[in-house]
Amino acid sequence: MTGEALVLQVMTGLSRAAVLFIVASGLSLVFGAMRIVNIAHGSFYMVGAFVAVTVAGWLGGVVGFVGALLVVPLVVAALGGLIEVGALRRLYGKEHLLQLLATFAFLLIVSDVVRFIYGERPQSLRAPPLLSGATRFGDVFFPRYSLFLMAAAVVIGLGLWLLLSRTGLGRDIRAAVSDPEMLGMVGVNVSRLFTVVFALGAGLAGLGGVLAGPQTTILLGMDIDIIVESFAVVIIGGLGSLVGTAVGAVLVGVTFALGITFIPSAALAIVFVVMVAVLVWRPYGLFGIPQEA
Amino acid sequence: MRRRLTASTGWAIAALVALLAPLLLNERQMFVLMSIVILAVFATSYNVLLGYTGMVSFAHAAYYGIGAYAVTLAWVHLGWSPLAGFLLAPVAAGAIGYVTGLVALRATRLYFSLLTLAIGQLLFLVAFQWRGLTRGDDGIFGMQLPLLLQPATNRYYFLLALAAIALAILSVAMRSPFGATLRAIRENRDRAGFLGIKVKRYELAAFTLGTAFAGWAGGMYAFFDRGSFPLLLDWTTSADPIFTTLIGGLNSFAGPVIGAVVLGLLRDFVTRNFLYFNVVLGTVLLAIILFMPGGIVEGVRRLAAVGGPGRRRTQPEQPADREQPAAAGTRSKS
Numbered sequence: 001m002t003g004e005a006l007v008l009q010v011m012t013g014l015s016r017a018a019v020l021f022i023v024a025s026g027l028s029l030v031f032g033a034m035r036i037v038n039i040a041h042g043s044f045y046m047v048g049a050f051v052a053v054t055v056a057g058w059l060g061g062v063v064g065f066v067g068a069l070l071v072v073p074l075v076v077a078a079l080g081g082l083i084e085v086g087a088l089r090r091l092y093g094k095e096h097l098l099q100l101l102a103t104f105a106f107l108l109i110v111s112d113v114v115r116f117i118y119g120e121r122p123q124s125l126r127a128p129p130l131l132s133g134a135t136r137f138g139d140v141f142f143p144r145y146s147l148f149l150m151a152a153a154v155v156i157g158l159g160l161w162l163l164l165s166r167t168g169l170g171r172d173i174r175a176a177v178s179d180p181e182m183l184g185m186v187g188v189n190v191s192r193l194f195t196v197v198f199a200l201g202a203g204l205a206g207l208g209g210v211l212a213g214p215q216t217t218i219l220l221g222m223d224i225d226i227i228v229e230s231f232a233v234v235i236i237g238g239l240g241s242l243v244g245t246a247v248g249a250v251l252v253g254v255t256f257a258l259g260i261t262f263i264p265s266a267a268l269a270i271v272f273v274v275m276v277a278v279l280v281w282r283p284y285g286l287f288g289i290p291q292e293a
Numbered sequence: 294m295r296r297r298l299t300a301s302t303g304w305a306i307a308a309l310v311a312l313l314a315p316l317l318l319n320e321r322q323m324f325v326l327m328s329i330v331i332l333a334v335f336a337t338s339y340n341v342l343l344g345y346t347g348m349v350s351f352a353h354a355a356y357y358g359i360g361a362y363a364v365t366l367a368w369v370h371l372g373w374s375p376l377a378g379f380l381l382a383p384v385a386a387g388a389i390g391y392v393t394g395l396v397a398l399r400a401t402r403l404y405f406s407l408l409t410l411a412i413g414q415l416l417f418l419v420a421f422q423w424r425g426l427t428r429g430d431d432g433i434f435g436m437q438l439p440l441l442l443q444p445a446t447n448r449y450y451f452l453l454a455l456a457a458i459a460l461a462i463l464s465v466a467m468r469s470p471f472g473a474t475l476r477a478i479r480e481n482r483d484r485a486g487f488l489g490i491k492v493k494r495y496e497l498a499a500f501t502l503g504t505a506f507a508g509w510a511g512g513m514y515a516f517f518d519r520g521s522f523p524l525l526l527d528w529t530t531s532a533d534p535i536f537t538t539l540i541g542g543l544n545s546f547a548g549p550v551i552g553a554v555v556l557g558l559l560r561d562f563v564t565r566n567f568l569y570f571n572v573v574l575g576t577v578l579l580a581i582i583l584f585m586p587g588g589i590v591e592g593v594r595r596l597a598a599v600g601g602p603g604r605r606r607t608q609p610e611q612p613a614d615r616e617q618p619a620a621a622g623t624r625s626k627s
Contacts, residue, residue, distance in 0.1 A: 037403065090583055096403070097349055101539060102582050104532060108575030116569060224529065228414060235407045269418040275411040276396065283400040 004140050009261050010254060015146035017253025018153035019212045023226060024233040025160060025245045026204030032240030033176040033197045035096065036088065040103040042227030043110035044202040048076045048209025049218045050114055053123045062128040065214075073207040080202025084195050092194075107223065115220055125213030145214060152211055153249075156204070160242060173197060177240055232271055236278045238288025247286060303547065311453055315446045323445040324517075329557035330449075330456045331513045332537055336549035337463055338506035339534035344543040345467060346499040347479035349406045351528045352393070352413030356386040356504040358420060358526030360511025365433040365521045366426070375438055379455075379512045386508020387501050389416070394500035398493055401482075410528055417526040432522030436515065452513050459509050464546055466502065475499050507534075536578060542588030551589050 056064035164170035237244025259267030360382035367378035541552025
């Protein structure tokens with residue numbers, strides 16, 4: 001294999017890592033602040049991708065994609081907020097298993113609703129011309145959309161970091177990560193905070209769905225695929241850690257892309273081997289903090 | 294005492310219905326019944342982990358699939374009769390369960406669950422990708438059953454007998470001091486440790502026992518479908534016993550069996566009339582989680598407590614009085 005092809009493979013891995021980071025950061029955030037393992041997180045990603053197709057279809061052209069990018073995360077965040085207020089809220093303080101199973105129930109419901117509305121046919125979303133094609137650096141042509149995805153992940157990552165470290169909301173979220181009960185005692189409206197966090201997490205998954213749209217086939221079952229990969233990311237990185245999620249996403253994305261090149265049939269298996277190895281070595285992930293979960 | 298009696302009556306009626314059902318049912322319905330019997334064993338084996346020990350595993354389907362493949366692979370590669378292959382099913386699943394359990398139990402609680410997800414998917418990918426051994430995605434089908442087992446009715450009685458044996462063994466195990474120790478671990482893992490119980494060792498034993506009987510159920514599936522395919526091992530298949538147990542009730546031995554009957558009939562009814570089964574299942578689950586977290590068993594107990602005299606002691610907020618009405622009658626089933 002030539003060096004050029006290898007660089008391209010790594011680029012593919014990094015652009016997948018970018019999407020994984022955006023989706024998994026939402027998963028990690030929800031777990032960190034609320035202690036909920038949200039199995040329906042992949043459903044938000046899938047809904048994001050499908051609704052983006054609809055919105056882009058309505059608006060048409062370049063405006064369509066940009067419009068979807070702006071509108072869809074809000075729609076998906078609203079859906080997340082609705083689920084939190086309607087169902088999850090009633091389960092706080094009960095067994096974790098019930099919360100986990102409730103999100104599993106939503107995974108089932110959402111998958112059938114999407115199937116009802118969009119049918120079994122695969123959909124596609126086109127990136128605007130500005131982001132299609134390739135840009136040349138030296139001797140290598142880089143696909144522009146991959147570069148765009150990486151830039152988007154960096155922007156989202158910085159945004160989340162600023163949100164968590166510089167705002168009142170971020171302070172409350174960090175407090176919830178370390179001790180939600182105490183947070184309620186000092187007068188923070190924990191109930192509203194949880195709604196916001198869950199909506200934010202869902203919105204990130206929805207955004208990931210829109211961004212991944214032009215690079216993947218938008219198809220039923222993409223919810224299950226992304227949730228397994230996102231779990232791998234947050235487990236390797238450590239649940240609740242933003243830096244860990246970034247490292248985990250790069251590790252999973254690049255490992256998978258290189259795996260596909262060299263041993264295609266075992267690519268996904270290698271990801272899981274890495275996951276098992278990391279957990280056996282560090283049971284809380286690379287950047288996770290030991291805690292009661 | 295009274296509860297014991299009710300439970301044995303319940304099991305006796307269930308056994309009678311199960312034995313007489315073939316007289317009334319057509320062939321399609323016989324296959325529904327067989328799938329229910331298999332699901333009952335699969336879910337009960339899972340409840341050893343979930344309800345008795347408090348472990349949430351996402352890998353349970355992997356051992357179920359291993360059980361099915363043990364039968365079909367022994368048939369394809371070694372030329373074994375399925376009956377001989379069936380003996381291999383719980384052994385293979387239990388052995389792999391023991392080894393992977395050693396790895397998974399490096400972590401606890403949530404991280405244990407997530408580790409089982411990785412291990413289960415790894416096992417799924419082996420079945421999916423190792424074409425030389427498993428024929429990959431195509432699966433292995435068309436296994437020749439012994440002549441006697443080819444009619445649906447005979448196959449049903451065979452599977453029913455296998456289910457009865459499995460349930461009898463598990464019920465004895467769960468009523469033994471071993472089962473009591475597992476419940477102590479579920480109630481309070483730390484305190485059980487302080488009492489001198491070697492928690493990890495018991496958890497590993499429960500994991501191995503559960504996976505061995507998941508393999509048993511998988512072996513039954515190989516007879517049912519005369520084959521096996523990779524999706525049997527996928528983590529989404531692990532949802533089946535979880536949902537079954539949830540519907541029936543986590544805190545009793547009979548819960549998963551009742552859940553299997555309800556889920557099996559519901560699935561058959563809905564899929565024949567309506568294209569979207571998942572939305573129905575999801576809604577049912579959500580309703581149970583929100584309004585009846587103890588499942589059907591708990592719901593019935595609550596009704597009985599309201600209706601019957603002199604049983605005022607029910608506190609709905611407590612997740613079931615942890616007593617287990619199991620079993621006295623399981624023997625009557627075999």
